[in-house]
Amino acid sequence: MILNSGNPAWPHTLKPAPEYPVLxxxxxxxxLIVGGGMSGAMMAYQLAARHQNIVLIxxxxxxGGSTAANTGLLQxxxxxxLTSMIHTFGEEIGVAFYKKCEQSIRQIREICAKLSPGLxxxxxxxxxxxxxEDDVEMLREEYRTLRKHGFQVQYWDKQEIGKRMPFxxxxxxxxxxxxxxxxxxxxxxxxxAAAEQGAGIYEQTEAVHFEFAEHGxxxxxxxxxxxxxxxxxxxxxxxxxxxxxxxxxINVSYAVLTKPVGxxxxxxxxxxxWETARPYLYxxxxxxxxxxxxxxxxxxxxxxxxxARLLHRTKVLIEEIRKLFPAYARLEADCAWASIFGTTxxxxxxxxxxxxxxxxxxxxxxxxxxxxYCMIAADLLGDELTGRPRPELNMFSLQRSSKPSPSxxxxxx
Numbered sequence: 001m002i003l004n005s006g007n008p009a010w011p012h013t014l015k016p017a018p019e020y021p022v023l024x025x026x027x028x029x030x031x032l033i034v035g036g037g038m039s040g041a042m043m044a045y046q047l048a049a050r051h052q053n054i055v056l057i058x059x060x061x062x063x064g065g066s067t068a069a070n071t072g073l074l075q076x077x078x079x080x081x082l083t084s085m086i087h088t089f090g091e092e093i094g095v096a097f098y099k100k101c102e103q104s105i106r107q108i109r110e111i112c113a114k115l116s117p118g119l120x121x122x123x124x125x126x127x128x129x130x131x132x133e134d135d136v137e138m139l140r141e142e143y144r145t146l147r148k149h150g151f152q153v154q155y156w157d158k159q160e161i162g163k164r165m166p167f168x169x170x171x172x173x174x175x176x177x178x179x180x181x182x183x184x185x186x187x188x189x190x191x192x193a194a195a196e197q198g199a200g201i202y203e204q205t206e207a208v209h210f211e212f213a214e215h216g217x218x219x220x221x222x223x224x225x226x227x228x229x230x231x232x233x234x235x236x237x238x239x240x241x242x243x244x245x246x247x248x249x250i251n252v253s254y255a256v257l258t259k260p261v262g263x264x265x266x267x268x269x270x271x272x273x274w275e276t277a278r279p280y281l282y283x284x285x286x287x288x289x290x291x292x293x294x295x296x297x298x299x300x301x302x303x304x305x306x307x308a309r310l311l312h313r314t315k316v317l318i319e320e321i322r323k324l325f326p327a328y329a330r331l332e333a334d335c336a337w338a339s340i341f342g343t344t345x346x347x348x349x350x351x352x353x354x355x356x357x358x359x360x361x362x363x364x365x366x367x368x369x370x371x372x373y374c375m376i377a378a379d380l381l382g383d384e385l386t387g388r389p390r391p392e393l394n395m396f397s398l399q400r401s402s403k404p405s406p407s408x409x410x411x412x413x
Contacts, residue, residue, distance in 0.1 A: 001238045003126040006310050009257035009292070010184030018188055020195070023202040023222050029055040031385065032219055032228035034207050036062040038070065038183060039363040039374040040234035041190035044272035045111070046382030048197035055226055056199060057219075058193070060204035063187040069339030070183035070371065071255050071294050073272050073284055075126055076102040079176060079368045080347030081138075083145045088346055093395050095149045097348065098152065099406035100392065102151075104375035106178055107199075112181065115189040119180040120287050124272050129161065131277035136171045138276065143173055152176055164268040167324045169275075178188045178272055180284050183371060212358045230385060234363045235342045237360055243357075247350065247400060250367055252301070253279075253341035255291040255294035257286075258321070259334045262291055266327060273324070282368075290334065293317045297341055310338045340364040344400075349373040351380060351396040361385070362398055 008363055008410075011017065031047055033040045036058030044056045058064070076098060078085070093295035112121040114150040123284035132135050143155040154174040162168040195201050202221075210231070211221040219226040233239055240246050264270060264285055274282040286292060296316060301309045314336040343366050344350060363383055365373035380390045 001212060001240060001340065003237065004069040004337055005067045005306055005340040007335045007341075009335040010070070010072075011063070011068050012335070013182060014185050014188060017061070017063070018192055020203045021231070023057060023205040023224050023226070025226075026187045026225045027055055028227045029053050029057070029200065030228050030229045032057070032217070032231045033103075034219070034231060035065075035233055035234035035236060036046055036060075036187070036191060036201070036203070037065050037067045037234065037236050037239075038187055038371055039236065039365050039377060040232075041187040041194075041230055042378035042403065043234055043363065043381065044194035044199055044201075045190040046159040046378040047385070048199045050382060050386045051197070054194070054199045055227070055228070056194070057164040057205040059204065060180040061199070061203045062191050063184050063295045064149060065238070066339060066370075067183055067187050069255065071282070071284070071292050072120075072181045072183045072371070073282060074105050074108060074179040074181060074367075074372055075272065075369055076105060076177055076372070077126065078347065079129065079343065081142045081145075082151075083142050083384070084147070085130045085347065086145065088115060089348070089395070096392070097395060098149070098151065100376055101369065101372050102177060104372045104379070105233045107379060108143050108181070108371070108375050109179065111190075112255045115193060116185070119185050119189055121179060121186075122181075122287065123177075124284070125174060125177050125269055126178045126274065127165075127172050127174055127268070129169040129275050131169075131272070131280075133170045133229065139173055146173075148176075165324075166266045166326060168382040174271070180272065180286075181371070184189055191413060212360070214358070217359050229359065232362045232363065232381065233360060237342050237366070239362060239364055240342070243354070243362070245398070247344055247398075248364070249345065250299045250340060250342040251299060252338050253294060253297045254310065254338050255336070256314050256317045256319060256333045257335040258291045258293075258318070259332045261291060261328060261331065262289070263327070268324065279289045281317075283321060283324075287396065291321055291328075291331070293321050299342070306338065309386035310336060313338070343368075346400065349377070349396055350400070351377040351399045352393045352398055354398050364398075
């Protein structure tokens, strides 16, 4: 699967990136993590901190897949509103999920403080505006729902938005407790910390076949064997090529990083910005005064049309920034990229075991809040796999999707 194309911004911010060897011998471990993106890195960090014997492999280089295209927004609100979550799953699960997202941002902040000052973790608020008058009542209802359940949020009308921003919209919610981060640097810092705790990290090492047994799994990669008690599949969207019950909608999304902007003082608190329209646009700033904008999700274009489509979507994203911030009329793109983006059918990520893959666990952190979901997964599985049951895992069960036919071996194609 081609996860991204164009010129993703984040790899340019860490040169040279840390390198790890190719697997060249058979190894044994307690836990094998397949995939070295955000979910795999967080999982490796959590298990290494618990002094487990782990191996992590990636068929690319660490952070070379979807992480390179991650735009680094960390939000407790989700593509699916709390009101909608409650309608789908009930009040207890909907509220617990939103609370878990808030907690995970705090956990990421604590981890970043331990790892390195260069991860560009910056606390931010989020402005969620109504794209049209038709969405105002929905925002009002979401505001009431959030307040009812203890979430700190403000409701801004058109005049209130105009006081703080160089644009106005029919209404908006303004919520504290969110953040931005450099995702590529974060993944490498997590993996480095795991390696320093003794984790075996192998790049350019592709798993091609698995054999499942009662007491463990054997993975074949690069002509070598990895024997593990448990396997955690953290392959992001490529998991869709692995499991038969997909429960996901896969599209392509676009993003741009601008050249530095001289003055961002008219951007209130440099908040994260997104909107009620679907698909939605979102924007954030960076510590060096650049703007990241993304969205415009659509079905993947034909291969021969990708380059032209990316060029067109880049122009649209730049124009959308200019519409909100007229002072940036001369804004130019520095990097632009397209990436695979997926959501589950019900808006909830999928984390946990699967009955047809013995001794295996999956992390499918699909949705616009992927980094936050990765933290949730690593926290829950880190405990669950080391003897501390976490009943919260039930809300993320993979069995929300249809059950595949039984199999005792698996080949990745």
